[in-house]
Amino acid sequence: MASTAASRVLAGLENVRGWQEGFYQDLHAHPELSHQEHRTAGNVAQRMRDAGCEVHEGVGGTGVVAVLRNGDGPAVLMRADMDALPVREQTGLPYxxxxxxxxDGAEVPVMHACGHDVHVTCLLGAMELLAGAxxxxxxxxxxxxxxAEEVADGARGMVDDGLAKIVGAVDVALCQHVLAFPAGQVGTRSGPTLSAADSMRITVHGRGAHGSMPQASVDPVVLAAMIVVRLQTVISRETRPGDPAVLTVGSLQAGTKSNVIPDAATIQLNIRTYSEQTRTAILDAINRIVTAECDASRSPAPPEFERFDQFPVTDNDPGVTDRVATAFTDHFGDCAVELPLQTASEDFSDIPKALGVPYTYWGIGGVDPATYERAAKAGRVADDIPVNHSAQFAPVIQPTLDTGTSxxxxAALAWLGRSPGG
Ligand SMILES: [Zn+2]
Ligand SMILES: [Zn+2]
Known part of the structure; x- marks a missing residue:
């Protein structure tokens, strides 16, 4: 490899690897739910202080910002999310x-089922490498x-708590996520990359009655069922073929007993879109269909709509993505690939949007390459490779950590490594 700033900074990777693997296993064994990342934040702050960074703790609750100033030049922001999920781990790993x-008053199992422990460990390593060179x-x-990435309000929380003031002027924002493709690979994508997500709870009202006397009721079970069926036409009949979108009714609840007609039903649904226009059109369609079905059923009160867990679309800046993709190809060769469009969602883009800077978000592989190849050959990737949020999601430690750190x-050196004026 030609001697570049990147290769010279990464000469320190072996030292970093020495603590990273142990740090990762410890973090994986001690996951914390959204807004409860106290232990993680403490360890992060300590490591960053030891590396010589200016450290700000408690930003937006448990957020930590580490700043490394090294003279005049561009400012690059890199983000890692820290929270875990209420999932009972079934990986069988020793850690x-x-x-x-x-x-919410209930005791739940907790697992780093989305790989945020990988993100934290890699970003700590990258900062330490930059600090050492x-x-x-x-x-x-x-x-x-x-x-609190998983509950979609952690980024906004940091922004609202003065992130812009802490970080000052920034030129670019970078972010990565470990995903279920071969470890060692990095995948970039220009333009829309992760979907916007909207969750909604809809309550429709009926009039309860004895199950034997339907004439005395307005049956919310039938009403809700009609809504669920009619909602299937939003994507199939109202959005343009080729414009990807998802509308899933994940929960439908009404009633308690076979012979009691209840007085309300609750529908919970989730929407994924890649443009504001499509998103608005789908939200309007849901409103229209629910309201009209309630009318059709003689519903005695208007439906109630409650929105929650809203994620923005992640729309990668073409210029920034191109610069990162070129740097990745120079460094990773054939392991720099194109990332397919993802239906998952992220709140990362709330940060660059608030700071007014362009950004890109890329994927790193976390699956043992041989395992992946076997599954691919057998046409069993979807069956055999656990994805994020699965109780079996278990990124291999290497080359995942090396790849994410590198x-x-x-990517940062694609800005910072330029000689002044060069
Ligand atoms: Zn997740
Ligand atoms: Zn995640």
């Missing part, structure tokens, strides 16, 4: 989580360790 936590770059590296360094 599997046995942790539980209390949320300040002669190779110039500018400012900012690491944002964000709480990807951040390589």
């Amino acid at each position: 599997a989580s046995a942790v539980t936590a209390t949320t 300040t002669s190779e770059w110039t500018g400012t590296a900012v690491a944002v360790f964000q709480p 990807a951040l360094v390589v």
